[in-house]
Amino acid sequence: MSIIYFLIGCSVLLALLFLGAFFWAQKSGQNDDLYTPSVRILLDDEPVDEEKK
Amino acid sequence: MLIKQSMKDSSILEKLHCYHCGNDCEEEYLGPDEKVFCCNGCREVYSVLSQSGLGSYYAFNQHPGATKDKISPRFEYLNEPTITKDLIDYTDDKFTIVTFYIPAIHCSSCIWLLENLNRLEPAIYYSRVDFLRKQVNIRFDNKLSSLYKVVGLLDKIGYEPLISLQDVIKKQTSGKKDKLIKKIAVAGFCFGNVMLLSFPEYLGISKYEQTFRQFFGFLNLAFCLPIVLYCGTDYFRSAWANLKNRVLNIDFPLALGIAVLFLRTAFEVLTQNGSGFADTCCGLVFFLLIGKLVQRKTYYHLSFERDYRSFFPVAVQVTDEKGIEHAVPLAEIKVGQRILIRNNEIIPADAILLQGEAKVDFSFVTGESVPVNKVLGEVVYAGGRQTGEAIELEVVKPVSQSYLTRLWNNEAFSRTSENRTKTFSEKVSKYFTIGLLLVAFGSLFFWLPTDFHRALAAFTSVLIIACPCALALSTPFTMSAALSILDKNQFYLKNTAVVEQLAHIDTIVFDKTGTITVAGADKITFNGQVTEYQKQLLYSTCANSAHPLSRLICQYWEGTTRLGTRSYSEIPGKGISAAIDNHQIDIGSRLFIKGGFIAQAAADATEVYLQIDHQFIGHFSIRQQYREGLEIIKDLSFRYNIFLLSGDHGHERDALSGIFNPDLMFFERSPQDKLDFIKNLQARGRKVMMIGDGLNDAGALKQSDLGIAITDNVNNFSPGSDAILDGSALSRLPQFFKFSKNALSVIYCSFGISLIYNVVGLSFAVSGRLSPLIAAILMPLSTVTIISFTSIATHVAAKRRRL
Numbered sequence: 001m002s003i004i005y006f007l008i009g010c011s012v013l014l015a016l017l018f019l020g021a022f023f024w025a026q027k028s029g030q031n032d033d034l035y036t037p038s039v040r041i042l043l044d045d046e047p048v049d050e051e052k053k
Numbered sequence: 054m055l056i057k058q059s060m061k062d063s064s065i066l067e068k069l070h071c072y073h074c075g076n077d078c079e080e081e082y083l084g085p086d087e088k089v090f091c092c093n094g095c096r097e098v099y100s101v102l103s104q105s106g107l108g109s110y111y112a113f114n115q116h117p118g119a120t121k122d123k124i125s126p127r128f129e130y131l132n133e134p135t136i137t138k139d140l141i142d143y144t145d146d147k148f149t150i151v152t153f154y155i156p157a158i159h160c161s162s163c164i165w166l167l168e169n170l171n172r173l174e175p176a177i178y179y180s181r182v183d184f185l186r187k188q189v190n191i192r193f194d195n196k197l198s199s200l201y202k203v204v205g206l207l208d209k210i211g212y213e214p215l216i217s218l219q220d221v222i223k224k225q226t227s228g229k230k231d232k233l234i235k236k237i238a239v240a241g242f243c244f245g246n247v248m249l250l251s252f253p254e255y256l257g258i259s260k261y262e263q264t265f266r267q268f269f270g271f272l273n274l275a276f277c278l279p280i281v282l283y284c285g286t287d288y289f290r291s292a293w294a295n296l297k298n299r300v301l302n303i304d305f306p307l308a309l310g311i312a313v314l315f316l317r318t319a320f321e322v323l324t325q326n327g328s329g330f331a332d333t334c335c336g337l338v339f340f341l342l343i344g345k346l347v348q349r350k351t352y353y354h355l356s357f358e359r360d361y362r363s364f365f366p367v368a369v370q371v372t373d374e375k376g377i378e379h380a381v382p383l384a385e386i387k388v389g390q391r392i393l394i395r396n397n398e399i400i401p402a403d404a405i406l407l408q409g410e411a412k413v414d415f416s417f418v419t420g421e422s423v424p425v426n427k428v429l430g431e432v433v434y435a436g437g438r439q440t441g442e443a444i445e446l447e448v449v450k451p452v453s454q455s456y457l458t459r460l461w462n463n464e465a466f467s468r469t470s471e472n473r474t475k476t477f478s479e480k481v482s483k484y485f486t487i488g489l490l491l492v493a494f495g496s497l498f499f500w501l502p503t504d505f506h507r508a509l510a511a512f513t514s515v516l517i518i519a520c521p522c523a524l525a526l527s528t529p530f531t532m533s534a535a536l537s538i539l540d541k542n543q544f545y546l547k548n549t550a551v552v553e554q555l556a557h558i559d560t561i562v563f564d565k566t567g568t569i570t571v572a573g574a575d576k577i578t579f580n581g582q583v584t585e586y587q588k589q590l591l592y593s594t595c596a597n598s599a600h601p602l603s604r605l606i607c608q609y610w611e612g613t614t615r616l617g618t619r620s621y622s623e624i625p626g627k628g629i630s631a632a633i634d635n636h637q638i639d640i641g642s643r644l645f646i647k648g649g650f651i652a653q654a655a656a657d658a659t660e661v662y663l664q665i666d667h668q669f670i671g672h673f674s675i676r677q678q679y680r681e682g683l684e685i686i687k688d689l690s691f692r693y694n695i696f697l698l699s700g701d702h703g704h705e706r707d708a709l710s711g712i713f714n715p716d717l718m719f720f721e722r723s724p725q726d727k728l729d730f731i732k733n734l735q736a737r738g739r740k741v742m743m744i745g746d747g748l749n750d751a752g753a754l755k756q757s758d759l760g761i762a763i764t765d766n767v768n769n770f771s772p773g774s775d776a777i778l779d780g781s782a783l784s785r786l787p788q789f790f791k792f793s794k795n796a797l798s799v800i801y802c803s804f805g806i807s808l809i810y811n812v813v814g815l816s817f818a819v820s821g822r823l824s825p826l827i828a829a830i831l832m833p834l835s836t837v838t839i840i841s842f843t844s845i846a847t848h849v850a851a852k853r854r855r856l
Contacts, residue, residue: 004265008272012246019242026234036184039161040168043113 073099073211075116095120098211102166105173110166117162118211127395128208128216130368130380131201140216140367141200142190148178150192151200153207153214156766158187167212174198174206189214216367233349237342240284243276244335250276251332255826270322273331281315285338303482303525306489310520311338317513330517333828337522340836348529348549352540357547357774364436364748365401365452369394372445383452395443402435402448403455409444413437416566418724418748424604436748476553477800478528482521489519496819504821511821517828518814523807523835527800530840534847535796542856543779544789551775554759555793557740561689562731562753564745565699565709568763569686571678571780577609581663581671589614591663591670594631594638597621601702602661603629603640605675628662639664659708677705682784686712689787694739698722698730700749728752748772788854795850802846803839810835 025031069078071091082090085103090096098118102110110117130136143150157163164182167189171177176197181190189212193203207214250269258266285308292308295301311334318329368380370393378393383401386392391407394400400413411427418436427433433446435455452458493515500508532549539546546552563569583591592613595603600623619632628641639646646662646669661673686695690713697713703720710718722730727745731753734741743750743757746764751772754760762774763783778786814831817823 001262001265005268008250011249012272015242015246019238022238023235026238031234033183033185036164036182039164039184043161043165 070116071095071118071120072111073116073118074120075118076120091120094211098209101173101209107166107169107172110162113162113165114160117160117166119157119159127370128201128204129370130382131204131216132199133368133380133382135385136368136380136382137200144195146195148192148194149200150190151203152188152190153204153216154186154188155207155212155214156187157212158182158184158189163212166210170206173210174203177203217365233342233346236284237339237346239279240335240339240342243280243284244332244339247273247276247332247335251328251825251829254328255829266328267325270325270328273329274319274322277315277318277331277334280335280338281311284342285311288341301483301486303478303485303521306482306486306516306519306521307337307341307525309516310522313513313516314520317517328825330825330828333517333825333832336829336833336836337520340522340833341525344526344529347533352545357777365399369401386448386452388448388451390448392446392448393443394439394446396439396441398439400433400435400437400439400446401455402452403450404433404435404446404448406431406433407445407447409442411439411444412441414440416747476528476550477797477804478524481804482524485521485524489515489521492519492815492819496821499819500821507821510823511819514818514821514823514828515815518818518823518831519811520832521807521811522832523810523839524804526836527803527807527839527843531796531799531803531843531847534844535792535851538792538847538851538856539789542785542789543782544785545777545779547775551759552793552796554740554775555742555790556797558693558742558759558790560694560696560734560739560741562696562698562734562741562743562757563686563713564727564743564747564750564753565697565701565705567746568744568750569680569683569697569709569712571680571765576676576678577605578674578676579609579671580674583670587665587670589616590633590636590638590665591640593618593633594621594629594640597631598623598629600629602659602673602675606640606661606673609673637666639667659705677708680780680783683712685784685787689790690714696730696734698727698753700724700727724749724752728756731756744778745772785856788856792850792854792856795854796847799843799846799850803843806842807835807839810838 069081069089070076071078072084072088073090073095076091078089078091082093082096084090084096084099088099090099095118099111102108131140141149141151155167158167164184167182168180170180170191174193176194177191178194179190179192182188183190189207191203204214204216250272253265253269288304288308288311291302291304295304314330314334314337318331318334321327321329365383368382369386370378371381371386372378372391372393381390386402392402392404406427406429408429411431411433412424413427413433414424415434415437418434424440425437432449435452435458450456493512496515497508497512500511529549532552535552536546536549539552588610592607592610593616595606596615597618598604616633619634621629621631623629624641624645628639628645630637630639632638640661640663643660643662646664659675659677661675663670663672689695695713695717697709697718699718699720700722701720703718706715706718706720719730727743727750731741731743735756735758740759741757742759742761743753744761744763745751745754746762750762754762754772754774759776760774761776761778762772763778763780765780810831814823814827817827
């Protein structure tokens, strides 16, 4: 059963990794603007001009 | 093709909408490609975009633009490095990064166009839009372009950046990054792990696995450390600060709860007496922080702290002795300098008029909406907006000493909001804390003579179980739900405490110009017939008068030749008389003009009667453009005391008496008068709400218990206030009042529920036999109950009020 020590160590390490990743994301400003990317992704590079059809 | 043809026909049959901005076209401006525009500005934007191959701007949305039917301010001052250094985020010898606030950003087309700026201007490397903040971040090449050119380009395509003094100042003061999110992340991380590690304890650990219990216990304790030392520090700090001020607020029992939870856990784990309350401790802090986050709603696009600085330009054109114009930052303007103010620009400092015809609109400062003529040599006070040709002035006082600035910096205006009523939770938490301490010490002394350990256990258990987590959460969750509901109804509150203020209001004071009337939208109609000569006579008479009605008539007949007046007299409140070319002209109210036939006055309009040589000529009827839904004021007057305070002359008294009680209308009130009026009401124990729109109301808005700035466009200037109300939502005011009262009852109810949980928990706790499992269940259970109850009840209340 002593494998539990190792497993818990791994799980905590993994969780710390995610926490660190979140901190990094927060610091690098990825969560500053949570709205615009949702609109931006819908804009095609060159939409078909309906007027020309 | 056929479909397209018929679509085109139907669009012609209907009202024509501008292809660019979608406004109704009063005059048609035909542009390229058979498109119709409302104004020249919109047409130009279209041609710029279509020539640069950015026509798909119009494909994402219909009429994506904002109307360009106004003259843009001049941006020459952006060539002055001293001014721009505060505006720029970063610059070196290669490129410059700058962030602009652009109020016109409103749809996906805006994002697309602004992020494709480099197709219009190759010097722009990078542009990124933050939609909610209405900001665009631009990086451009220094050698190929300049700030002036970039701003000019943005303006040319209809996205004029708002550059004001306050932005410059705001940038310098900001930079304080907030740690709440980080704290929540840490608390969530610890809470999750602790819960996982506590499970074996609750499910039971067999005898031969006792070493695990120890291991889990130490791990739990380790996870509690960051919770107490990092996440929960605010509670300790706040409780300590409040204790020093001899105030018992809700943070005290919370801090006590956290501390006791941690100490008992540490004690039990270290002495291997039990498992402790690590999960309750982490959960408590986690939920409390969530409550804090919910409470803190930010409106990126609104500012409640605007003051005169955001209203003033960044720089002014100054002419030096040699007659050369250059831009000078506002703060560096000195007495004696000659400044040039163009149409629609604001006069930033008290100055003497040197040249040009000054027609200054002081509506922001005084509430008086009709432009005032100033003669050469007269002092023009800061804050006025020049309408008409460019004028030249000599500064007599620096900006910081000018009338408006001094008014603003007046002590009464900068009052801090100390005398606000205490919120419900503030009032209750004092008694709650006292009660809690009584029970805790009571159980301690009850067990002390018989069993020391049990006494200590009971004492700590009481503090743990009665920790007012649910109580602390009920207000933020209810209020934030209420805030988002009001937000949907175009009523934007500064913070959650304002909802409670709203429920306690018993007196409402309205400003007139811009608040219940739409400023500058008077409709003037002339009934009668005049010859050109008679028109000149009447015009010349009115031109002598400073009365707003005379000014309106002069505006109506603008361009008429002015004749020399032989004699002129004005009887205040009645009318004016003049003698011109052997003719006697009388203009005034119904009572003033006695001769001839007089038409029946309409109830909702102000009428001005005209008489030449005692012969009735006709009358003007001036209909103020009132906001829609003003009937609500009548409804409100049954339950609230309603006053009208106006900086205007009283010529609309009659028209308004249908809405307001004539005895409660007050005209010609200066900003200071308004402030004193509110103060007087408050001295009589009234809870006053002030609704106003301009700088002239700013003091009153601050003094009142709840200041609401009303505006037609929330991105426009609005004075500092507790709440911003969109003009179209004014008719929902009674619903807002009722809803705020409902929200308060929801808080009372949730307080009752959390008390029930506390009583149940206390019955375990006082006996000293509180198991960690019960605490671990009771705390989250009560939290979840409160959160779901408050949000559901608030939304039900909103539905009932049709919000």
